[in-house]
Structures are given as structure tokens and as C-alpha cells.
Amino acid sequence: xxxxxxxxxxxxxxxxxxxxxxxxxxxxxxxxxxxxxxxxxxxxxxxxxxxxxxxxxxxxxxxxxxxxxxxxxxxxxxxxxxxxxxxxxxxxxxxxxxxxxxxxxxxxxxxxxxxxxxxxxxxxxxxxxxxxxxxxxxxxxxxxxxxxxxxxxxxxxxxxxxxxxxxxxxxxxxxxxxxxxxxxxxxxxxxxxxxxxxxxxxxxxxxxxxxxxxxxxxxxxxxxxxxxxxxxxxxxxxxxxxxxxxxxxxxxxxxxxxxxxxxxxxxxxxxxxxxxxxxxxxxxxxxxxxxxxxxxxxxxxxxxxxxxxxxxxxxxxxxxxxxxxxxxxxxxxxxxxxxxxxxxxxxxxxxxxxxxxxxxxxxxxxxxxxxxxxxxxxxxxxxxxxxxxxxxxxxxxxxxxxxxxxxxxxxxxxxxxxxxxxxxxxxxxxxxxxxxxxxxxxxxxxxxxxxxxxxxxxxxxxxxxxxxxxxxxxxxxxxxxxxxxxxxxxxxxxxxxxxxxxxxxxxxxxxxxxxxxxxxxxxxxxxxxxxxxxxxxxxxxxxxxxxxxxxxxxxxxxxx
Numbered sequence: 001x002x003x004x005x006x007x008x009x010x011x012x013x014x015x016x017x018x019x020x021x022x023x024x025x026x027x028x029x030x031x032x033x034x035x036x037x038x039x040x041x042x043x044x045x046x047x048x049x050x051x052x053x054x055x056x057x058x059x060x061x062x063x064x065x066x067x068x069x070x071x072x073x074x075x076x077x078x079x080x081x082x083x084x085x086x087x088x089x090x091x092x093x094x095x096x097x098x099x100x101x102x103x104x105x106x107x108x109x110x111x112x113x114x115x116x117x118x119x120x121x122x123x124x125x126x127x128x129x130x131x132x133x134x135x136x137x138x139x140x141x142x143x144x145x146x147x148x149x150x151x152x153x154x155x156x157x158x159x160x161x162x163x164x165x166x167x168x169x170x171x172x173x174x175x176x177x178x179x180x181x182x183x184x185x186x187x188x189x190x191x192x193x194x195x196x197x198x199x200x201x202x203x204x205x206x207x208x209x210x211x212x213x214x215x216x217x218x219x220x221x222x223x224x225x226x227x228x229x230x231x232x233x234x235x236x237x238x239x240x241x242x243x244x245x246x247x248x249x250x251x252x253x254x255x256x257x258x259x260x261x262x263x264x265x266x267x268x269x270x271x272x273x274x275x276x277x278x279x280x281x282x283x284x285x286x287x288x289x290x291x292x293x294x295x296x297x298x299x300x301x302x303x304x305x306x307x308x309x310x311x312x313x314x315x316x317x318x319x320x321x322x323x324x325x326x327x328x329x330x331x332x333x334x335x336x337x338x339x340x341x342x343x344x345x346x347x348x349x350x351x352x353x354x355x356x357x358x359x360x361x362x363x364x365x366x367x368x369x370x371x372x373x374x375x376x377x378x379x380x381x382x383x384x385x386x387x388x389x390x391x392x393x394x395x396x397x398x399x400x401x402x403x404x405x406x407x408x409x410x411x412x413x414x415x416x417x418x419x420x421x422x423x424x425x426x427x428x429x430x431x432x433x434x435x436x437x438x439x440x441x442x443x444x445x446x447x448x449x450x451x452x453x454x455x456x457x458x459x460x461x462x463x464x465x466x467x468x469x470x471x472x473x474x475x476x477x478x479x480x481x482x483x484x485x486x487x488x489x490x491x492x493x494x495x496x497x498x499x500x501x502x503x504x505x506x507x508x509x510x511x512x513x514x515x516x517x518x519x520x521x522x523x524x525x526x527x528x529x530x531x532x533x534x535x536x537x538x539x540x541x542x543x544x545x546x547x548x549x550x551x552x553x554x555x556x557x558x559x560x
Contacts, residue, residue, distance in 0.1 A: 077345055078428035084400070085114045085121065086418040091402035093142040093336075094392045094422060098149075102392070102400060102422060107138035107407065109158065111180055116400070116424060125173065125180040130160040135408040135480065136194050137166075143200040143208065145242070153242060154180055155208060157198045159191045166191040168198065170210060172242065186244030187256070189233045191215055194519070199268035199336075203239070203276070207247055209258065210238040211265035211278055214300070227261050227300045235262045235300065237278065237292055251295030261298035261321070267337025267354060275371045277325075279334035279354055284465060284521040287331045288324035289352065289365065291372060296322045305329070325365075326374045330464035332359030335404070336390030340364075344397025344427045355388035355401060358468045360411060362388065362401060362425075385423060386414035398426040408480060412472060458537025461530050465523060466538075474542040482511035482518070484542040491543045494535060498549070498557050501531050528554040 085091075090107035097103040101113040103124070109131035111124045131139050137159040145153040152175045159168050168191040173180035189212060197213035214227045214235030227235025230252065239250055239258040246256050267279030267289075276292040286305035290298055299312070299321040306323045307316035315321065328334075336355050340348045352365040352374075364378040381401075389404035401423045405415035463472070470476050474484035484490050489497060489511065504522035508515055523531070528551035535554075539545040 077347060079345070080424075080426050080428045082424045082426075083418070083421050084116045084119055084424050085422040086420070088402075088406075088420040088422070090138075090389065090404050090407050090420055091422055092138070092140050092389055092404075094390045094400055094402045095142060095144055096392050096394050096400075097144060100394075103142065103144060103154075104402065104422065105139050105142045105156065107140070108133055109139045111139075111142065111154070111156070114422065116394070116398075124154075124175075124178075128158060132159045132161045132166065134193070136196065137191070140196070141199045143202055146202055147206075148175060151242065152176070155186075155200055155242075157200060157210075159196060166193075168196050168212070168215075170200070170244075172244075184244075186240065187233075187238075189215075193517075195264050197265050199266060199278075201268050201270060201276075204270065204274050206242070208240050208242060209268060209276065210240065210256075211262070211268045211280075212236050212238060213264040214262065216263075216301075225301055227263065228297075228302070230255065230257060230260070233257065236260050237262065237265070237268075237276075258294060259292050259296045259298065261300045261303070263300045266335045269337045269339050269352070271339045271352075271367075271371060272341055273371060277337060277339075277352055279337045281333055282327070282329075282331055284523055285329040285331065285525055286324070287328045287334050289326045289334070289337070289354065289374070290322065290324050293322060296320070298322055298324075325372070326377070328359075332361070332363075333357035333468075334359075335388065336392075336402075338391045338393050338399075340393055340397075340399070342393065342397030345399075353391050353393070353399065355391045357387045357389070357404060357409075360384075360386055360388065362391065362399075383413075385421070386411055386416075386419070396426075398424055400424055409468070409477065411468075456533075456537055457530075458533035458535070459541075461526065461534040462537050462541075465526075466534070469520075474538075479514075480516070482509065482514070482516045484538055486543065487511050490538055491545065494539060494547065494549060495553075495557060497535055497538070498531060498554055501526075501535060502554070502558060524558065528552070528558075 084102070088104070088106055091104045092107050093105045095103050097113055099113070101115050103111065103113045105111050109127040112121055113124060114121045128139060139156065139158040141157050143155045145151045154173045154175055155170065156173065157168060157170050159166060167188050169185060170187040172184045172186055174182040187210075192215040195213040195215050197211050199211040201209050203209050212234050216226060226232050233256065236257050237259040238256040239247060240256050241247055246254060250256065250258065262278070262280055263283065264281035265278045266281065268276070270276050277289060278292055279289050281287055282304065288305065297319045299307070299316065299319075302315045303312045303321050305327045307313050307321060333356055334354055335357050338353045340351050340353050343349065348364050350367050352367065354363040354365060355361070356363065359382070361382040362380045364380065365374045366376040367373065368375045385401065385403050387404040387407065387410070388401050390402045392400050394400070403420045403423070405411075405419040469481040470484050476483040489500065500520070502522060502524045505518040505520040507518065509518045531554045532549040532551050535549050536547070539547065
């Protein structure tokens with residue numbers, strides 16, 4: 001992980017692996033198996049440190065020398081962490097409603113709301129019959145009109161099948177005070193098995209901003225360039241009126257396109273000063289947060305991260321490409337994005353709040369005064385709640401997170417029995433345990449971990465780039481990601497495995513008698529030695545083959 005976009009991807013990787021090794025020295029928090037709704041945990045967040053993750057559970061032991069220490073109480077805020085809703089089916093969007101309830105979508109096709117104080121839930125829209133749910137597809141994002149008394153509208157995006165054609169539909173519903181009714185389709189665009197985005201937010205002027213994925217099934221940098229195609233609405237930030245029409249002052253006359261050159265944006269938010277930010281998934285490198293400008297080009301698929309390769313520099317100069325404010329390699333799979341500027345947690349003021357799927361964390365990205373740079377990043381709650389899909393902020397400065405542990409790609413240890421959940425993070429103003437009738441649970445901190453032996457170099461590469469799909473034990477996910485344990489591609493000629501790592505895979509592949517439709521990105525950006533190391537690790541760990549691969553062997557296969 002790198003704080004700022006770095007022109008040396010391999011250097012980013014080395015830094016990231018070093019940080020991963022250091023993370024084995026962090027003290028661990030004993031996690032309850034499945035906390036009930038209403039149970040409160042208390043944490044401390046540091047105030048002025050720029051060291052990164054300075055979040056600990058209250059009552060924990062002091063870290064060992066050399067491990068990051070907590071800040072003094074005077075510079076810290078106690079945080080209460082409470083589950084307000086559970087047993088959900090991937091709450092893809094959570095939004096603070098006009099009634100002070102949290103409105104949320106579930107990927108299977110329902111819209112509901114929950115009272116964050118009592119946990120009471122009400123259904124707003126039954127499961128949509130035409131929602132097509134598969135892997136990342138289904139009912140996704142939602143936006144509530146900020147002036148719902150005069151404009152009682154709620155906007156949704158979901159995927160559906162029209163014959164054999166897969167489409168992404170943007171639709172407006174009317175809220176009658178109890179239910180969402182009278183659907184009106186505003187826009188339909190082609191969809192794909194992945195890469196559909198999406199997010200939707202209201203601009204300060206009352207128009208709608210829509211983030212669409214590139215809908216590219218190839219999942220590589222050498223696609224058709226659909227994100228750059230002005231005849232396509234995929235891979236874009238769009239701006240439309242609430243009736244679906246195109247505003248007259250859009251940058252490209254007659255087109256809803258506001259900005260172009262995106263891969264898979266899943267976060268979109270305005271700050272209080274009217275700036276628009278997006279968060280998007282990279283391929284195998286460079287997840288990004290961008291400051292969105294009218295008519296700007298963000299480069300994908302011809303620019304990944306910053307403009308540092310010769311072909312990228314040429315494209316950037318020609319098209320005035322905007323570089324990201326921050327990028328991550330290895331990737332973290334950024335999802336929902338919100339803005340925090342409330343005195344309840346002063347350490348987070350003027351910050352973007354970003355939740356991550358692969359990174360399993362809440363990231364606090366503090367902006368500079370102008371809002372055109374990220375000056376500090378904090379990584380919080382890492383691996384405490386599993387995959388996180390969305391985040392929203394209440395008018396009182398409370399932060400809500402939704403988990404995504406029942407989606408298509410669960411991580412180790414999840415889902416818990418009560419997943420998926422909506423989790424409340426709030427400042428403990430009294431700095432004391434809450435009074436009854438809220439049930440309190442005390443969670444003791446485990447003893448600090450001792451340093452572990454360094455991992456095999458190839459294991460570090462594997463953990464950073466392969467384990468999220470093929471899993472740490474090489475078992476993959478049935479029907480989605482093939483296993484590596486005993487796979488013929490692993491046990492066979494290592495040259496074939498090297499080519500797969502370098503050039504990726506696209507299309508059907510048979511592994512251990514089962515067919516998989518693979519869209520594996522190329523990892524040719526890795527150094528020859530990194531590729532050699534990960535090939536050796538995979539063959540050793542999952543096929544019991546001990547054979548050394550040289551960097552020279554990898555180099556010889558790069559162009560073959």
C-alpha cells in the first residue's frame with residue numbers, strides 16, 4: 001500500500017510486503033464469534049498521529065517496544081461500536097434517510113430501512129422480480145432525493161436480463177410514505193458479468209451523478225477502450241436530471257457523460273465545498289481515489305495509476321489525463337465512500353471515509369484545505385468485520401458501515417452467523433460505559449503477538465495478488481475461482497504456469513474436471529524475480545514440487 005500514487009509499481013509492492021510483515025507484530029484483539037445487535041464495544045482512536053492504524057480496543061495492553069503506541073487520552077476519542085442490524089443479504093447501499101432511519105438496499109433485490117436506535121426494520125420495496133443476482137450483479141446503489149417532501153423520489157440501479165442480454169437499469173421510484181412505488185426507468189446501459197460499478201449521488205444543483213463500470217469482461221488493460229468511447233456510457237461518470245434528461249450545461253452537448261476513463265467505480269461522494277470524489281477498483285494494481293472534474297479524462301484503460309510509462313505519458317499529454325489523489329498497490333478493492341466533517345470525531349474532520357472489500361478496513365483519508373490532495377491515511381478496523389461494502393455518516397456525526405460477507409467472494413473467518421450487518425461507530429461522549437438497557441460486552445485484548453518468521457518471498461507475492469481469489473490454502477471458490485491444490489496447470493510444465501501469471505487468462509478453462517469461465521488479469525508488471533518466486537511457491541505449496549525457477553526463465557517467456 002502506498003499513500004500517494006507512486007511511479008514505481010514494484011517499489012510499491014516491496015513497501016506493501018514490508019508493511020504486511022510488520023503487521024504480524026501488531027497486537028491482536030479477541031473477536032466475539034457473532035455479537036448480538038445492541039452489544040457495544042469501546043475503542044480508542046488517536047488524535048494527531050500520522051502513523052496509520054492508531055485504533056485500539058479500550059482496555060488493551062500496551063504494545064511492545066517498537067510497536068506503534070496509542071496516543072494520550074487528551075488527544076484521543078473513545079468510540080462505541082455497535083451492531084444495529086444483522087442477518088442481511090449484502091447491504092450494498094446504506095443512506096441516512098429523511099426520517100432519521102438508515103435506508104438500505106440488499107443485493108437480492110429488496111429495499112428496507114432500520115431505526116438505528118431500536119433496530120426496528122421496515123420493508124420499503126419487496127424483492128424486485130427482474131433483478132438478476134449473480135456474483136457482483138443484483139440490486140446495487142441507491143440515492144434519496146434531498147428534498148423528498150417536494151420531490152418524493154428514490155433512485156436505484158440494478159442488473160436484469162432482457163432475453164439473453166444483460167443490462168444495467170437506472171430507475172426512479174416514488175415514495176408514498178410507506179413504500180416505493182411507480183417505477184420509472186431513466187436509463188439502461190449494457191452490463192457484463194462484472195465491472196458494472198455502481199454508485200449514484202445528488203449534485204449540489206439537484207442533478208444526479210452516476211458512476212458506471214466499464215462492463216469489460218476481459219478484465220485487462222488491453223480491452224476495447226470502452227471507457228474512452230464517447231458512444232458508450234460505460235466506464236464513465238454521468239450527469240442527468242431527475243427525469244432522465246441530459247442537462248444543457250453538460251461538458252459534451254447532448255451526452256450524459258460528465259467524465260470518462262474509469263474501470264469499476266464503487267464509491268462516489270460530494271464534500272461540503274462541492275467537490276466530487278470517486279473510488280474505483282484497479283485491475284491487479286492501482287486502486288484509486290480521484291477528484292472528479294467536469295469533462296476530465298481519467299485514462300483507463302490506457303493509463304493505470306499515474307502517467308509513468310512512455311505510452312501513458314503520450315496519452316496523458318494528448319488527453320489531459322487527471323492522475324489519482326491516492327492509489328494502492330497491492331489492491332484493496334475500494335467500495336463505498338463518504339465525507340466526514342463533524343466535530344464528534346475531530347480527528348476525522350475534512351476526511352474521505354473509504355471502506356474496502358479485499359482490504360477489510362475503514363480508511364480515513366484526510367484532505368488538505370483545498371481538497372485536491374490526501375495528506376494522511378489511517379487504516380482502521382482491519383479484518384475486524386470482514387469485507388465492508390458501504391459507509392454513511394449521520395447528521396450527529398455517527399458513522400455506519402455495512403458488511404459484505406455473504407457476497408460472491410467471502411474471506412477467511414467470514415461470514416459470521418449474523419452477517420451481513422450494519423455497524424454503528426460513534427463517539428463515546430461520556431467516556432463511560434453506556435447505561436442499561438443496552439447490553440454491554442467486555443472484550444479483552446489478547447497478548448501482543450511475537451514476531452513470526454519471514455514468509456517465503458513467493459508467499460508474500462501470492463498473499464498480495466492471488467489469495468483473494470484462490471484463497472490462502474489454494475482451494476479457490478467453487479464455480480467461481482478454480483483451486484490450485486493439485487491442479488493440472490500447477491503440476492504440469494512450469495512454463496505454462498509462468499505464461500498464465502505473465503499474461504493472464506480469458507475464457508473457459510478446465511481444472512480438475514470442472515469448467516471455469518476465467519477472467520484473470522495479467523501480472524506482467526511484477527518483476528521477473530517476483531514471478532519466479534510466486535511460481536515456485538504455488539508449485540511447492542499446492543503440488544509438492546520443489547524446483548527452482550530463475551528470473552531468466554521468466555524473462556525469456558515474457559514475449560512468447
